[in-house]
Amino acid sequence: MPELPEVETFRRVLERAATGRTVTGFENPDRYVTRPHRGREIARALAGRTFRGFERRGKLVIATLEPDGPALLLHFGMTGEPVPLAAGAPAPAFTRALLRFHGGDGVAFRDPRKLGRLRLAPSAEVPAGLGPDALGISWSAFRETLRGARGGAKAVLMDQGRLAGIGNLYSDEILHRAGIRPGRAWSSLGESDLRTLHRATRAVLGTMVRVEADWDRLPRGWLLPRRGRDGTCPRCAAPLARTAAAGRTSWYCPRCQR
DNA sequence: CTCCATGTTTAGAA
DNA sequence: CTTCTAAACATGGA
Numbered sequence: 181m182p183e184l185p186e187v188e189t190f191r192r193v194l195e196r197a198a199t200g201r202t203v204t205g206f207e208n209p210d211r212y213v214t215r216p217h218r219g220r221e222i223a224r225a226l227a228g229r230t231f232r233g234f235e236r237r238g239k240l241v242i243a244t245l246e247p248d249g250p251a252l253l254l255h256f257g258m259t260g261e262p263v264p265l266a267a268g269a270p271a272p273a274f275t276r277a278l279l280r281f282h283g284g285d286g287v288a289f290r291d292p293r294k295l296g297r298l299r300l301a302p303s304a305e306v307p308a309g310l311g312p313d314a315l316g317i318s319w320s321a322f323r324e325t326l327r328g329a330r331g332g333a334k335a336v337l338m339d340q341g342r343l344a345g346i347g348n349l350y351s352d353e354i355l356h357r358a359g360i361r362p363g364r365a366w367s368s369l370g371e372s373d374l375r376t377l378h379r380a381t382r383a384v385l386g387t388m389v390r391v392e393a394d395w396d397r398l399p400r401g402w403l404l405p406r407r408g409r410d411g412t413c414p415r416c417a418a419p420l421a422r423t424a425a426a427g428r429t430s431w432y433c434p435r436c437q438r
Numbered sequence: 439c440t441c442c443a444t445g446t447t448t449a450g451a452a
Numbered sequence: 453c454t455t456c457t458a459a460a461c462a463t464g465g466a
Contacts, residue, residue, distance in 0.1 A: 183444055212462070239445080258445050293463050295445060331455065349444050427457065
């Protein structure tokens with residue numbers, strides 16, 4: 181599920197379930213999900229420490245603990261999610277690791293496809309190579325970070341090193357709202373296109389965070405629920421077109437998007 | 439059985 | 453050197 185709005189929702193879930201809680205165990209870690217660490221290493225680094233808070237940059241969540249020491253980085257990949265667990269409750273299917281707290285409750289890291297990752301970082305610093313967070317980004321920061329980008333518009337929006345948090349689905353929604361085709365050369369965009377993209381980015385991500393990334397609460401007129409074969413444009417009803425951009429399937433309206 | 443998938447990284451090809 | 457595509461990763465669901 182996770183692009184920025186989902187991950188922000190996960191961050192809040194973690195904040196509620198784990199802030200102020202002391203870790204007593206790190207159970208059943210999946211080797212692939214915890215790479216390059218062994219589960220024991222993470223368990224040892226967290227045991228006895230208390231979660232202080234959860235920050236987010238793009239799709240990455242950074243958990244800090246006290247006393248000071250290594251931070252826990254959570255990336256949810258394509259199918260990851262945190263699932264709070266009451267004491268004694270069974271872990272859900274596809275649990276790849278389980279944080280246990282003093283008192284017996286905990287949070288499961290559920291991830292069927294195992295493309296998510298749990299790893300340690302020496303500090304709470306945001307790892308190098310991530311651009312500014314896309315949620316609520318200012319116009320000046322938006323223009324600055326995307327200046328001189330090359331390639332297709334969709335690829336640029338999804339480049340985590342330029343702008344952190346936008347993935348395949350929301351880039352389609354943003355581009356549709358902005359009236360720009362996914363494959364449109366970034367270099368062909370003018371100042372007004374950039375302004376439109378900035379507004380569309382803020383509107384799409386802001387709205388999704390507000391509804392806690394719940395697809396049942398999508399506003400009317402959005403592309404997302406129509407994405408797919410037989411889909412039609414929510415604005416002009418033209419059949420949607422499919423193309424490959426940045427290595428991913430994208431859907432757009434050939435009539436509304438130029 | 440086949441195809442597709444909300445992410446990231448890397449090897450190759452253009 | 454730059455840019456783009458395909459594959460790989462591990463697995464589930466349609």
